[in-house]
Amino acid sequence: MKIAIGQRIPDVxxxxxxxxxIETVRTGELCAGRRVALFGVPGAFTPTCSNEHLPGxxxxxxxxxxxxxxLIACVAVNDPYVMAAWGEAQGAGDRIEMLADAAAELTRAxxxxxxxxxxxxxxxxxRFAALLEDGVFRHVAVEPGPGVTVCGATNLLYAISASAIxxx
Numbered sequence: 001m002k003i004a005i006g007q008r009i010p011d012v013x014x015x016x017x018x019x020x021x022i023e024t025v026r027t028g029e030l031c032a033g034r035r036v037a038l039f040g041v042p043g044a045f046t047p048t049c050s051n052e053h054l055p056g057x058x059x060x061x062x063x064x065x066x067x068x069x070x071l072i073a074c075v076a077v078n079d080p081y082v083m084a085a086w087g088e089a090q091g092a093g094d095r096i097e098m099l100a101d102a103a104a105e106l107t108r109a110x111x112x113x114x115x116x117x118x119x120x121x122x123x124x125x126x127r128f129a130a131l132l133e134d135g136v137f138r139h140v141a142v143e144p145g146p147g148v149t150v151c152g153a154t155n156l157l158y159a160i161s162a163s164a165i166x167x168x
Contacts, residue, residue: 005137006137007137009136009137014024014075014100015099015101030166032134034071035068035069036071037071037072039156040074040112042114042116044076044078048146048155052152054096057092059153060153062095063157067157072096079102080100083100104125112126114126129141139156
């Protein structure tokens with residue numbers, strides 16, 4: 001599958017660190033009946049992800065919620081401990097759900113895998129942002145190159161406000 005508007009998110013298992021340890025999260029359950037802003041990054045604690053991508057969503061979380069988003073979730077091909085530590089270091093708090101796609105199951109299912117083995121990072125997720133309603137992709141932006149140009153929080157807010165996806 002290649003990520004596309006109108007498609008349902010594949011129902012795969014992701015992981016998060018909860019109060020009693022590692023918890024599993026099914027994407028189908030996570031998105032059911034909710035409006036979800038989902039964004040993916042190549043890796044926790046990496047420069048662009050830590051300096052631009054995640055901080056933008058942390059800073060604009062209230063605006064996203066104000067636009068009708070029920071949940072903001074960040075996904076990366078990392079383990080749940082790393083995702084939790086990165087969220088804490090970035091001040092994500094309870095504003096952003098930090099989800100580990102440890103085996104790249106979602107990444108592969110969406111056709112967003114990127115092999116960065118040549119620079120020591122292995123298989124990673126391409127940078128993207130999406131808006132889902134009840135598990136269906138309503139807006140998708142996949143970064144065409146380095147940096148954050150089309151998939152940042154500001155761009156997602158603009159897409160929500162500039163189109164029918166802003167209406168509920």
